[in-house]
Amino acid sequence: MSRICTLGRLRALLGALLAVALVPGAARAIDINSADYLPAPAGTNLLLFYSQYATRSEYVSTSGVSVAQDTSLDSYVNILRYVHYFDIAGVRMAAQALLPAGTLYNGRLGGADLDSAAGAGDPIFSGVVWLVNNKASESYVALAPYLFVPLGQYDASQALNMGENRWKLDLQGAWYQGLGNGFALQLSGDVIWYGSNTDAGGGNQTLTQDNTYQFQAWLSYAFAPTWSAAAGYSRFWGGTEYLSGVATGNATERDQLRLELSKFITPTFQVLALAQRDFNTSGGFPEDFRGTLRLMQVF
Known part of the structure; x- marks a missing residue:
């Protein structure tokens, strides 16, 4: 009986959880690739397309309750x-x-x-300023706010949603440092503030959330003129959620390992592949695997 009650409570809270945790860059801070804070010359434009698939097979609450049997969630974004x-x-x-x-x-x-959901997620707008831009020493320090606008698909009666129905601001700071011989290090930190979703819990409750924090580290190696490989680590913490003031058992606590490989097919067109896996998750669905293919055109 206690297991049935626990599952019922978890299912009732999925509307609060899934609208926040599953769209890349949603409840989490903005994930970055290994050279995102290496600035391009003024006047340069980039057009990028990301195709991401993720699969999950377990839910872990902040109290340590783990539900793995008959549990799954896939996403394609x-x-x-x-x-x-x-x-x-x-x-x-x-x-x-x-x-x-x-x-x-x-x-x-x-x-x-839990049925399914499809549609647009919340659009994100950002400005970046490089406080340090030293090409000679390959040292770069940047600050970037990201504003999430609540225009994505959201239905309070559904357990799954692509949008969050709330404003959100992520402030990200980053340092990129060339180490010589093709190696480079990129470190970043985020703090994300959440607005309230006043249409949560079936439409008659308010979802609030503590700040989420993230640390990201990348070590990259350009092993050929057009090739680069990188290994990365990310740590998320904080982000405890409350539904009408009561903690839901959801948060943004997790660690993540990453591997990346990229190649410039032409001087202005790059293909990048990224694989990620979560571990030490508390308060959500850990990603067993997330694979991303990124296409970038420079013009």
């Missing part, structure tokens, strides 16, 4: 991203926009069907 670099008073800056869309499917929690 595409993101279109545009970046423009420019200078103001000799300071390198960039403006960018990200437009996600996709589907959540194969959703089950302890045998309970």
Whole structure:
């Protein structure tokens, strides 16, 4: 009986959980690739397309309750991203926009069907400023706020949603340092603030959430003129959720390992592949695997 009650409570809270945790860059801070904070020359434009697939087979609450039997959740998300670099008073800056869309499917929690969701996610708008831009020493320090606008698909009566129905602000700081002989290190930190979702819990409750924090580290190696490989680590913490003031058991606590490989097919077109896996998760669905294919056109 206690297991049935626990599963019922978890299922009732999925509307609060899944709208926040599954669209890349949603409840989490903005994930970055290994050279994202290596600035391009002023006047450069980037058009990027991300295709991401992720699979999950377990839910772990903040209290340690783990539900693995008959539990699954898959997602397929595409993101279109545009970046423009420019200078103001000799300071390198960039403006960018990200437009996600996709589907959540194969959703089950302890045998309970969660149906599916499809549509646009919340668009993201950002500006980047490089506080340090030293090409000679390959040293770069940047600051970037990301604003999430609640325009994505959201239905309070559904357990799965692509949008969050709330405003969100992520402030990200990063340091990129060339180490010589083709090696480079990139470190970043995020803090993300959440607005309230006043249409949660079936439409008559308010979802609030503590700040989420993230640390990301990448070590990359350009082993050939057009090839680069990288290994990365990410740590998320915080993000405890509350539904009408009561903790839901959901949060954003997890570690993640990453491997990346990229190649410039032409001087202006790059293909990048990324594999990720979560571990030490508390308060969510750990990703058994997330694979990303990124296409980038420079113009």
